[in-house]
Amino acid sequence: MPSTYDIVVIGSGPAGATTARVAAENGLRVLLVDKRQELGAPIQCSGAVSRHALEEVGVPITEEFIQEPIYGFGIYDHQGSASIIDYRQMKPDEYGTGDGKKPLGYVVDRRRFDRYLMTLAERAGVETWLKTEGLGYTPNGSDSCEIRLRRFNEDITVKAKVLVGADGLQSQVGKWAGLRTHIKITELASCLQFVVDRVETSGLLEIITGHEWAPGGYAWVFPKGHGYAEVGLGVICTMTDKNAQWHLDHFLQRSFFKERFADSRILEIQGGGVPLAAPLRTQYADHLILVGDAARHVNPITGGGIHTALSGGLIAGRFLAKFLTTGQPATAGNLKSYQDAWLEKLGDKMWQLYEEKTQIFRTNDLEERDRQLYRTMSSYFHPESEYKKI
Amino acid sequence: MSHRDPVIFQIGWNACINCGACVAICPQEAGFISDFDTIAVGRPCDIACMLCEDICPVTTITHREVQKFQIDEINAA
Ligand SMILES: Cc1cc2nc3c(=O)[nH]c(=O)nc-3n(C[C@H](O)[C@H](O)[C@H](O)COP(=O)(O)OP(=O)(O)OC[C@H]3O[C@@H](n4cnc5c(N)ncnc54)[C@H](O)[C@@H]3O)c2cc1C
Ligand code: SF4
Ligand code: SF4
Numbered sequence: 001m002p003s004t005y006d007i008v009v010i011g012s013g014p015a016g017a018t019t020a021r022v023a024a025e026n027g028l029r030v031l032l033v034d035k036r037q038e039l040g041a042p043i044q045c046s047g048a049v050s051r052h053a054l055e056e057v058g059v060p061i062t063e064e065f066i067q068e069p070i071y072g073f074g075i076y077d078h079q080g081s082a083s084i085i086d087y088r089q090m091k092p093d094e095y096g097t098g099d100g101k102k103p104l105g106y107v108v109d110r111r112r113f114d115r116y117l118m119t120l121a122e123r124a125g126v127e128t129w130l131k132t133e134g135l136g137y138t139p140n141g142s143d144s145c146e147i148r149l150r151r152f153n154e155d156i157t158v159k160a161k162v163l164v165g166a167d168g169l170q171s172q173v174g175k176w177a178g179l180r181t182h183i184k185i186t187e188l189a190s191c192l193q194f195v196v197d198r199v200e201t202s203g204l205l206e207i208i209t210g211h212e213w214a215p216g217g218y219a220w221v222f223p224k225g226h227g228y229a230e231v232g233l234g235v236i237c238t239m240t241d242k243n244a245q246w247h248l249d250h251f252l253q254r255s256f257f258k259e260r261f262a263d264s265r266i267l268e269i270q271g272g273g274v275p276l277a278a279p280l281r282t283q284y285a286d287h288l289i290l291v292g293d294a295a296r297h298v299n300p301i302t303g304g305g306i307h308t309a310l311s312g313g314l315i316a317g318r319f320l321a322k323f324l325t326t327g328q329p330a331t332a333g334n335l336k337s338y339q340d341a342w343l344e345k346l347g348d349k350m351w352q353l354y355e356e357k358t359q360i361f362r363t364n365d366l367e368e369r370d371r372q373l374y375r376t377m378s379s380y381f382h383p384e385s386e387y388k389k390i
Numbered sequence: 391m392s393h394r395d396p397v398i399f400q401i402g403w404n405a406c407i408n409c410g411a412c413v414a415i416c417p418q419e420a421g422f423i424s425d426f427d428t429i430a431v432g433r434p435c436d437i438a439c440m441l442c443e444d445i446c447p448v449t450t451i452t453h454r455e456v457q458k459f460q461i462d463e464i465n466a467a
Contacts, residue, residue, distance in 0.1 A: 042408045136420075170413040170427070175420035182417050185441050190411055192447040237444040244447035271409035271447045 005031045005127075006324055008147050008160040010134035010173055012039055015292020015309035015316075016166030017117035018057055022317025024124040028324060031158060032118070032126050033149060035133035039114035044272035045306070046193060046222055046230050047113070048205055050105035053307035057314045059120065065112035067225035069103030071095055071203040073381040077374040078210025080256030085381050086204065103203075107222050107230070108306075132156075137163050137176055137288065142329035145287035162320055162330045163288045166313070169273055171294035177285035183296070185238055186361075187277035189217040189303060192244040193232025195268035199261060201229045207381075208233075209374045211366050213251050215239035217276070217303075218377070221257070228267065234274050234303065244271070274303035278354040279347050284335040291316045297346070300354040301380055308346060315342050396434040397453040398464075399442070401426075405450035412442035412451060434464060 009020045012034035020032040048070065054061055072086040072095075087095035087104050095101055122128050132151040139145045140159070147163055149156045165173025174181040201223035208219040216236025224230050233251055235244050242250075252261045275298050283295040291297065292309035299308060319338045328334050339347075360376060363369040379385060403426070412429045416422060418437060422430045429435075429442045434456055443451045456464065 044409055168410075170410045170423075172420045172423075183415060185415060185444060188411070188415050188445060190445045190447045191409075192407075243449045245449070269407055271407045271411065273409070273411035273414040273445060275414075 002146065002157045002159045003031075004144070004159040005029045006160065007031075007162045007164055007320055008033070008158055009164040009166055010034075010147075011165070011167035011292075011294070012118045012121075012128065012130075013114060013166060013168055013292060013309060014117060014306050015294070015297070015313045016164065017114065017121045018310050018313025019164050019166060019291055019316040019320075020126045020128075021117070021121035021124045022057075022314055023320050024121065024126045026318065026321030028321055030121075030126045031129065031160070032121055033129045033132035033134060033151075034118075035131065037131055038111065039118055039130075040110035040112070043110050043268070043270045045110045045270075046220065046232065047108040047110050047306075048105060048222055048304065049108055049306040049310075051103060053105075053310055057310045059117065059310070061106070062116070065108045065116050067107045067109050068223040069097075069203065070105040070107060070205055070223070071103055072205075074204045074206040075374065075378045075381060076206065076208045076210075076256075078208075078212050078370050083378045084204070085378075085383070087383070088203075090383065105205075107205075107224055134167065134173060137173070139286040139288075142331065161287065161324055162335070164316060164320075165288060165290040165294045166292050166309075167294050169275065169293040169296075171290065173288070174280070174290050174294060177288050179280065179282055179285060179290070181280060181294075181296075183273075183275055183277055186216075186236060187275060188236075189234030189274040189276055190237055190244045190271075191217075191232060191234035191274050191303075192248050192269070192271045193220075193230050194248070194264075194266045195224055195270070196229050196231055196261075196264040196266055197227065198263040198265055199229040199231065207377055208251075208255070208257075209377055210370050211239070213255055214247060216361065217274075218373075219248075219251050219255075231261065231264070232270075236276075274298070274305075276300050276303055276357060279350055283339045283342070284332055286332045286335075287330045289316060289320075289335055289338050295342075297342075297350070300350065300357045301376065308350070311346060312342060315345055394438040395455045395457055396436040397438045397440075397455055398434050399429060399431050399451055399453045401428050401431055402450040402452070405448045407448060409447060411445045411447065415441045415445045417441070
């Protein structure tokens with residue numbers, strides 16, 4: 001007899017670990033699996049997340065995962081003119097390092113962060129298995145589904161009422177259910193970043209726009225703690241005939257920051273794909289829902305996905321806890337309300353951002369496009385922005 | 391969509407940074423993945439859209455074309 005759970009979660013990133021924790025806190029029997037031996041590694045992320053995003057989902061802010069506190073943003077146009085949004089200056093009573101003051105957000109170490117999130121889930125009663133890969137699922141009539149796993153070379157089948165696909169951007173779980181998960185090549189940024197020594201930063205997330213530096217995307221310089229920085233960029237391949245590596249070298253050696261980078265030493269090399277795309281139109285199937293990057297819960301302008309993975313996890317965990325007490329079968333039709341709940345809380349705003357982004361890249365005139373992207377990024381990070389919270 | 395012959399990919403592991411972008415863009419069916427979380431190597435891809443090569447930030451994916459009739463032999467081996 002296979003073991004039976006209320007829910008099985010595949011993937012212990014921010015989305016999966018949060019879904020699992022919240023579901024267990026609300027009384028469900030939960031299994032959380034991840035194929036990695038060490039969560040978060042190899043790193044495919046810069047780790048910037050707002051304080052609000054952590055507080056909202058009840059993640060205690062601890063030294064264990066913080067690399068550096070953040071107090072604002074610097075947005076640059078292609079020539080280096082900047083709009084600086086420093087909360088230490090704009091709201092000095094609230095933001096800063098003194099007594100009773102707080103940072104706006106943090107750069108976290110994804111290895112430590114993901115491990116911490118899994119620990120929270122585990123402490124809430126979730127059963128957690130590392131080195132366990134999800135291989136497939138079969139819906140079993142109306143009351144459950146069977147999930148095939150491989151754990152340290154052993155094939156194991158478990159049963160659950162709902163399978164949660166939180167397996168990130170490379171998601172296979174959605175494909176198992178035949179969902180349309182495909183991302184367009186014009187909407188997936190190819191990213192590369194270096195963690196470097198000897199590049200000064202000042203508590204700001206710096207974002208550099210301009211087709212010359214990062215066609216279709218943007219470049220960034222983030223503080224990384226211990227005097228280190230992250231320098232990286234993402235490009236859309238259809239807008240350049242060079243790869244991200246070439247563009248990053250070009251940015252380091254030719255941009256208005258070249259003096260600042262002149263002494264830099266590379267300590268780590270990381271990369272990944274960042275979807276500047278809309279959420280999946282269908283994020284549920286019989287006995288299955290998707291959350292986080294797997295459902296493309298990613299901000300289509302910034303590419304940021306930690307906040308949306310965490311809050312998507314909260315929505316999914318709460319939804320499942322409530323839904324499963326009703327005793328209704330977890331058919332696609334019934335699980336649609338998960339997506340409705342998500343759209344209302346986050347998704348509709350993400351669709352608006354997607355329209356805005358699409359509009360900018362529809363402009364063929366490069367100078368005009370650069371201007372629009374700079375303007376949009378600057379207003380996006382402004383304290384009055386209606387999108388501030390995603 | 392493509393009228394090309396199927397391709398078999400090779401990955402220069404020395405340059406691969408294990409970023410997963412090739413898998414993220416790939417429209418193949420579930421499981422077309424190597425043991426190192428890249429697109430599959432050593433078995434043919436009949437879609438041959440080449441998006442995986444395009445998205446790779448360090449251009450470390452290369453391919454050779456195989457004729458459709460050769461695929462059975464490869465699979466048999
Ligand atoms: C270069 C780069 C920089 C970024 N910078 C930022 C940033 O600064 N701020 C920000 O907010 N976002 C950033 N992002 C985006 C962010 O990393 C993602 O949105 C976020 O990690 C999504 O979380 P998730 O839980 O959905 O998925 P993931 O974090 O990808 O977790 C998925 C988990 O599923 C596991 N898994 C996958 N398949 C299986 C399987 N079959 N069986 C078992 N386990 C499986 C994986 O091992 C992994 O642990 C960046 C992304 C990139 C590529
Ligand atoms: S050619 Fe296309 S379908 Fe084939 S592996 Fe590459 S991305 Fe996937
Ligand atoms: S896209 Fe390139 S670097 Fe990234 S995992 Fe695939 S082969 Fe490796």
